Amino acid sequence: MTAIEPSWLPDPARVQQTRIVRFAQWLVGQGRASLDDVTDYRALHAWSVASPGDFWAAVADFFGVDWETPPRCALAEHRMPGAEWFPGGTLNFGRHLLRAGDDDQDAVILVAETGERSSITYGELRAQAAAVAGRLRGLGVAPGDRVAAYLPNCVEGVVAFVATALVGAVWAQTGLDYAAPSAAQRMAQLSPRVLITGSGYRFGGKVHDRRDDARQLRELLPELRHTITVETAGLTNPADGPDASTWAEALAAEPAADGLAVGFDHPLWVLFTSGTTGRPKGVVHGHGGVLLEQLVSPGLHMDLRAGDVFFWFTTPNWMMWNAQVCGLLHGATIVLYDGRPTWPGPDALWRLVADLGVAVFGTSPGYLEASQRAGLAPGRELGLSALRLVGVTGSVLPGTANAWFREHVSPQVQLGSMSGGTDIVGIFVASAPTTPVYDGEISAPALGAAVQVWHPEGGRARVGVPGEMVITEPMPSMPLHFWDDPDGQKLRDTYFDMFPGVWRHGDLTMMTERGTVVILGRSDATINRHGVRLGSAEIYAAISDLPEVADALVVGVEEPDGGYWLPLFVVPNGDGRPAELVSRIRRHIVERTSPRHVPDEVILLPSLPHTKTGKRLEVPVKRILQGADPERVIDRGAVDDPAALDMLITSARERRREP
Template identity: 45%
Template sequence: MNNRLLWTPAPEWVAQTHLSHYLQWLEQKSGYGIAADYQKAWEWSTTQPADFWASLVDYFDLPWTYSEVMQGEMPHTRWFEGAMLNYAEAIFQRADDRFPAILFQAEHLPVQEISWVELRGQVASLRAHLLSLGVQPGDRIVGYLPNIPQATVALLATLSLGAVWSCCSPDFGASSVLERFVQIEPKVLIAVNAYPYGGKRFDRRDDVRNLQANLPSLLNTVLIPYLEEFALDLPQSSSWPEIMQNQNAALMFTQVPFDHPIWVLYSSGTTGLPKAITHSHGGMLLEHLKYIHFHNDVQPGERFFWYTTTGWMMWNFVQAALLARATIVLYDGSPGYPDMNVLWKMAAELKLNHFGTSAAYILSCMKAGIDPASFGLNSLRSLGVTGSPLPHEGFAWVYEKVKSDLWLCSISGGTDVCTAFVGGNPLWPVYEGEIQCRTLGCAMESWDEAGQPLTDAVGEMVITQPMPCMPIKFWNDPDFSKYSASYFDTYPGVWRHGDWLQITPHQSLIILGRSDATLNRQGIRIGTSEIYRSVEKLPEIRDSLIVNIEQEDGTSVMPLFVVLAEGVVLDEALQKKIANTLRTDFSPRHVPDRVIAVPEIPYTLSGKKMELPVKKLLMGKSIETSVNKDAMRNPAALEVFKGMSLK
């Protein structure tokens, strides 16, 4: 395999990168003695992880006092015992008043600029309000918010107190949000009344009322009148504008241990309720300092943008750019309204330096015939892509239609770690269809079923050494049973991530999609159980199964198979009802591309729907290589999927 070379960093570029500076520092630093060579540094970082992570504390001048860097094996590794810190404090310690803290644009609003002074004042005001409610370290604060500056303020105010943040986007229905928030028993809800998308305005007042009524742990709901025509008055609520009028609040930071919970993110809910994945202040701070500086090379004053919603871990990742003294750029609205040019126009007008998006967006622009270069993207120097593997055609389009001298950073990681395991390397070239490198400290390998490492062959993505960004726990999982089952059920003591991986001879990586049945829809993982809970409440539907099939051209098709109730016909009206139900309960991303009636759904002996075998059959695999029929409750149910065409 010889993929086309698309970009090589110039020597002057390499010399100015954070990563070069760090490698030179390592080479010169007494006690480390690592040559200024990325591959050798990566090998050292993964064979001597304690030394590597300690070097970051030294390099970034973190004022920690600790007894031991790491102790214990995965999944019970403990890090930097004795260290006290606060993620939000680390952000404000790096505030640079020469540059804006935030630039914000929405499809219904012009660009707004928020200075560091303004950001500090707003965070202090909200912090004072939370304190007045009796919020303590460890208490949970949740948001039902779009990607607006108030969400950033809410995050930082929460973290400043040592409270725990969690957020969902308002394009998810209240039932989906409740499944997440009820698990962590929040004390405060911060919510908008409505939001714009695609030129339309979506009223969320009933959803906010529903959340408040069904979260008995709430002490207060903070209401943000984002769209003023949707007036909302609730008991036990406070007004965001009134809270912001407190100009005398002081911003202070509660010091917390390294492993103190920072936020809760949620899995897709494939096998039940979404897992409440909990990360730590120290783990996120170290990892984000590492990735943003070394693997994204964000420089002071640069403008960093990633198109995301608040419910995706990339939103949390965007905030981390503040650690590099950068300006974060937030956008709220549809990436396709009024047309597919909107984000590229913004990139040019705001002189973005780093533009992040999903592979699905790149492919959509390519199919729509968009010509981003016509807007003059002179300031743009990196383009980040994640969510799903970007095909060769997507790489080629970026260099032909966006910018020929652009650093394309295809990355992969996820909610589990709120970062990228594999991603950008400003010192190495970019090859078509490949991710540049395994990140420092990430001991990643490709393994076969017997647990043997593979070279230049497809296997399971595994991590063999602990990393501080790994979750400290799942909420309400005291014996670590759910945690262990999620990552360590295949290879004991080794993290299995659930992706197919190939490591090339020049140490780049190719990810070939999910090795499990999780749906990856437009760059967002969706749990199959969410689909089932919604669809199967309809009286016309007896049973259902859904999969997402990746195509060779980088697109995907998501068919929903349904078993109809007796006498029911799958007509156009029922198909519309299914789509509307999914859109209302969850989001437009949950709506399938096709609905197909089948006689029955295949099940295992233990009563689990057999999504992955069905997916394999639809991809042309044989039944013999796709499933063990002896482990099935109803083997004949697979026959209908053999040779089925989805075109």
């Protein structure tokens, strides 16, 4: 068998300068680990999961975690769920966000799709966060109280989050693109004391006025005590009533003293699941766990450094907003974007990367594929000399995107695919500066993540055999608990129902003989055709380089009579001949996968629905196609295009001849 060669290899000279190698050298020098080759990622990872307590303690020491009270040990209870990390230790996450950057260095830059920019320096961030923290305390916000935000990407959102962390309150956020009832479905669970609301956001060349929704949201939060209004997208947002005040008043408040020291597991924020298949679950993370994970993820895996410009295209609805803000931990300048990523043209984000000298750029496979279909050549047309890493997450990255990237962006820049999630606000599998890149594969399990692939009935699957992604050792950023889950049953049902004591993440995954990871799709949407398990990602990858395909969704539907239906919904790109497009799609899938992967039907639609964070709705669509009531299966408020959802439901009912 011919060995598969990597498509990208680390530059040995550059590797020696990376923080992950300095970390490995430090471990050896301190006598904490025995590593024959400090550039050997596999050896470093093996040590990190064999001794999780030692690894995470080393992370805390290497990055100089500022303990108010030192912990008694690193890992007191070695179990899942219920691991006890750094007992007795106290610290404050907000303090760590403010300690790295120079006063005159830009901390946050906001770029609107119109090209308008605003920014604040680290010195201004420190002063504004202290003032807003003082305002929150003046409003009676105590440790553990919730502060909710209904904001677009904006500088004020970052300041408000840091201030919330400083006072020990709990942060939660939804974007302004959520209608008030959908935002309330999330926020009302938390009974927030203070709400911070914007007035509008930009998308697709328009300013979307959300002031009426902001007022409605206030009425839907019965225990709310106060609202702070923020002017966003150029729309005024005056405070109305005695229980409201403006952002300007918050900035004028008496600054709070240094951040309150809280326990390692003190709640920092609540992140919500997509809510497409039921009431959104609130995932609670703590100050210490998030801090350690976000020291490792961008600090070691992305090699993010002080002074770097860090831009990850995201919205406030996605955990990547939280991860982007954590770039402040490393003294980076973080970039927020308010707008559509392809407005006014498909190269909008690439131009931003060039103009700001971005070093680490995060995006989605969808944006890379859209760039490919548009015939872009950013590496030739723009100055990308500062770029070191393009990180990709949110869905599976097809191998064709790697080839396009090397040719049209840069053969020197690393294209690092990674996967993790809201569950740990971090990564389970990823690249590192010391790992090669293979097309269509993720380089390795992340440091501290004991990732394995198991058979559904239990036990480790052989190399090359798909199975369930599991994590066999605890990580400090695993959820403290779910909101409104006093006995922990929802959490156990979500992660530990299949394998007691072992985290099942829900991804259909395969390990290769190279130690790389291939994610084939969500395991609860696995295609099981004639007894053979197929991954939806394989089908998407097979058609990813067809310029005539703008979007696609495939599901495998078990039918009541024992039959199996495999439809592929496709959004055509342009006005071609439908029959020719369908034929070409089928041919591509046969040539690049197998005849088993060819859909029973290719159904052309003008658009497809996604979650608010752009993910495909495979599971709810599958249930709808099995005949479930759409109103019971999916929350329309959590869908980016409800009209597209209606079209898909109609096509399914027509296929089944339902009314």
